[in-house]
Amino acid sequence: MGKENPAEKTLNLIRGRLCDPTFVFRPLSGSSDSNYSKLKFIVSTSITEGCNNSILLLGPRGSGKAAVLDLVVGDLMEEYPDSVTVIRLNGLLHSEDICAFKEIARQLCMEHHLLFSKMASFDENSQFIIAMLRECGLAHKTIIFVLDEFDMFAQGKQRLLYSLLDAMQSVTSQAVVVGISSRLDADQLLEKRVRSRFSHRKILFLPPSREEIDSLLEHLLSLPADSSFPSGYVSQFNEKIKNITSDSRFKDMLKTFLNANSTVNSLLKFIFRAVSSMNLESGLLSLENFKTALSSMQRQPKLEAVRADCSILELYLLVCMRRLEVKEQSSYNFISVMKEYKTIHDSFQTSDYYAQNVCLRAFEHLREREVICYAENRGQSQAGEYRPMKLLISASELHQGMRSHACCPAILLKLLDH
Amino acid sequence: MPTIAGPSSSPHEHIVAARSENTGGREVNTPRKRKLRSDSAAEVTSTAIVNESLKWKSPRRCIVSSPRTLTKEVEEDSKGELESPVISAVEKRFDCLDVKSKWNPRDDDQMRAVKEALHVSKAPSTVVCREDEQKRVLEFVKGCMEQKKAGSLYICGCPGTGKSLSMEKVRQQAEDWAKQEGLPCLETVSVNCTSLTKTTDIFSKILAENETGKKVNGSSSPLQQLQVLFSQKQQSSSTKMMLIIADEMDYLITRDRGVLHELFMLTTLPFSRCILIGVANAIDLADRFLPKLKSLNCKCKPLVVTFRAYSMEQILRILQERLVELPYVAFQSKALELCARKVSAASGDMRKALSVCRSALEILETEVKVSTDQESQSPITENQVVKIDHMVAALSKTFKSPVVDTIQSLPQHQQIIVCSAAKAFRGSKKDRSIAELNKLYTEICKSSMITPAGITEFTNMCTVLNDQGILKLSKARDDKLKRVSLRVDEADITFALKVYTIQPCTLVSK
DSSP: OOOOOHHHHHHHHHEEEEEEEEHGGGGGSSSSSSSHHHHHHHHHHHHHOOOOOEEEOOOOOOOOOHHHHHHHHHHHHHTTTEEEEEEEETTTOOOOHHHHHHHHHHHHHTTTTOOOOOOOHHHHHHHHHHHHHHHHHHHHHHEEEEEEEEHTTTTTOHHHHHHHHHTTHHHHHHHHEEEHHHHHHHHGGGGGHHHHHSOEEEEHHHHHOHHHHHHHHHHHHHHOOOSSOOHHHHHHHHHHHHHHHHHHHHHHHHHHHHOOOHHHHHHHHHHHHHHHOOOTOOOOOHHHHHHHHHHHSSHHHHIIIIIIIIHHHHHHHHHHHHHHHHHTSSOOOOHHHHHHHHHHHHHHSOOOOOHHHHHHHHHHHHHTSSSESSSSSTTTOOOOTTSSSSSSSSSSHHHHHTTTTOOOTHHHHHHHHH | OOOOOOOOOOOTTTSSSGGGGGGGOOOOOOOOTTTOOOOOOOOOOOOOOOOOSOOOOTTTOTTTOTTSSOOOOHHHHHHHHHTTSSSSSOOOOOGGGGGBOOOOOOOOOOHHHHHTOOOOTOOOOSSSSSSHOOOOOOOHHHHHHHHHEEEEEEEEEETSSSSSHHHHHHHHHHHHHHHHTTTTOOOEEEEEEGOSSTTTHHHHHHHHOOOOOOOSSSSOOHHHHHEEEEESSGGGOOOOEEEEEEGGGGGGGGGTTTHHHHHHHHHGGGOOOOEEEEEETTTTTHHOHHHHHSSOOGGOEEEEEOOOOOOHHHHHHHHHHHHHTSBBOOHHHHHHHHHHHHHHHHHHHHHHHHHHHHHHHHHHHHHHHHHHHHTTTTTTTTTOOOOOHHHHHHHHHHHHTTHHHHHHHSOOHHHHHHHHHHHHTTSSOOOOOHHHHHHHHHHHHHHOOOOOOHHHHHHHHHHHHHHHHHHEEOOOSSSOOEEEEEOOOOOHHHHHHHTTSHHHHHHHOO
């Protein structure tokens, strides 16, 4: 491969950064008030002081719970090598007690280079786990149990949770139980015995604030002053980024985006799309990249169907259906739509008047695109023209679609608003 | 077992030396004023202090320790230290509170000692506030042992009321008493019923304890063997009484209630010699699930001992008892009172009280760390103990649900969806379809001059809210047919959003 042009290198660098959760959440480790530090404090006190703890990480999906936990675990494994063992369970896979115990035994065996037998029964597995907890407690090795999708473990008899949390209560074991869940009321799902044994520590992962987003953008998009890039390029690139982020249009765009989705993950996806549409010749990002990213993330497929695909006749038919709806006709079929069509033609003397079979074909086309559909699935015996239909597109979307249509006659818009 | 050397030390070595103490060697101590303590008052008659950093003791030294065993060794150790040739009297009784030295929260060892004293896993040396119940159970067990008769007992109470702890103490005391009186020693089988794969395994466990010489008969089930065993007269030499403690007994409840019933029936057999103590949470377990026992004569009905939830005074006393062994005052008494009051009002669960206290300790610790970072070597002018504001913060963290915070931090459109849901479910209707909710949502958006999101985006946001437990989406084949209902209280929503001016107007109107 020949020498990469700097634009491609930048693209690769930034895309690599966006896909690496460690890089994204690293700046959090600086501040002392962040979730990273709180989590690290709790887990490290367990390691150094040997006291047991249980924590719950709560937050919407994509807010970085598992990523921050991985960061904390990675850092602790560097700080205290050989003192930390991590056992990972997932509620989607291991919610059954027998399966979960087997998995814990298997992971413990792997960590400590013991032989795992698949034939071991539930009793043997649980005794093994208790014995291992005791041994690790004596050896001052902390076991961190990571329970992903914690609310799935809270179904059924909750035996696994009870045994793990009960083990936390004894002096012989040295372990931390970290539960990750997107349900806010995950601890209300626990049985009262299990809830009593759970130390009610919760860390809430809230969406980032404006300042955090600004600093995150800067952290992700600025190029390092590296000798592998041509000299003026880096400063030019960073300058452009600063200009874009301080532009008020960009701020508005970001605000619209964040009003719908404010998790870190969706922000990363947004930036990824923007960066991917970077102009490779100039090698610089621009505001248009972000605009295209925004529109590609906030797609409205039915609107696009209307805007791009519909012929004028089809638009007429849609407008007729809408008018029938407005007139409080609860159900209408092809025949009534044709009647309305005729009425319009008669009153406004439009030039587009087509025969019934052409309209039927237009109807079929609309139905294929799922802009309209049959109102009920029964009544298959009736002929297609008499079956009640309904619109699958809302009035505002129809309106928008027609307005952005290439050659929509003005009369139709008037008829719609009427 | 190879142990990894670590900077831990026994909680019962009370350390008061100055911060640069961990340089090895035995420090023969003089009552040393801390450099950082600017006051002079009488407090610093240092209590026992040997800082033997060479001879550190791991907190894990008790191999068989659990919250259910008496920490006898621990007591002996501390007694040993009392006689160490260090000067100054060790005042460990709480009538000499004023002699306690000030606590330095920056000292890791002291902080760790306090945390350990408050940890759930550390069983206190004396169990306070449960003397009556323990006495009752012990009397019952003693009676059974003296008369060599079987009996059954049922212990019930909310979680965190000290049932398992008391049972361990009773077991220990009964064994000691048996030795004292010269009776044949007591065998105990302690089973936590959650660890049984099958409910009938409990019989095999009892049988295993029982079998001394007899071969295990494979043909009949363990239950049948036990029944046979207890129906025949034993050789009189081996009349050892057996104490069976079944923890979390409600796991034995099956649909036909057979196992539980049979277990209690074992005590009614003529030559049975087992004393059964069942522990569970439900008060009426015995009445609900053992109706047949009631119909027999009253002797077979298990005695019921209820462990009530702790009251405020009891919680306070237990906390103080745990902290009294430390030579310094770490908590302001008002803070402890607040904690006890709040926890007893909520559930009376001791574990929660201990958890809240530890949480308050951690808040203090972070506060101290932050101030240490800011000013390197400042003299501690005031007494840094856990005060009421720390306790209030810890209580709110434990008892507050994260719903309000989350609703406040939701993105705008999702907040509008939550509002429209609150409005939609204000009346009697319990669930609506997505399309109806969408209509309400667009109305609110229009009235607040915000562009509503399309239906796909709307459905996605509803799914996100469903994931978080705020809305509830029913499962349906078609997206449009899903029914939506609200999982959160409307009052919470109004409270959370009252800082924003737009949404409450729409909520209040109509």
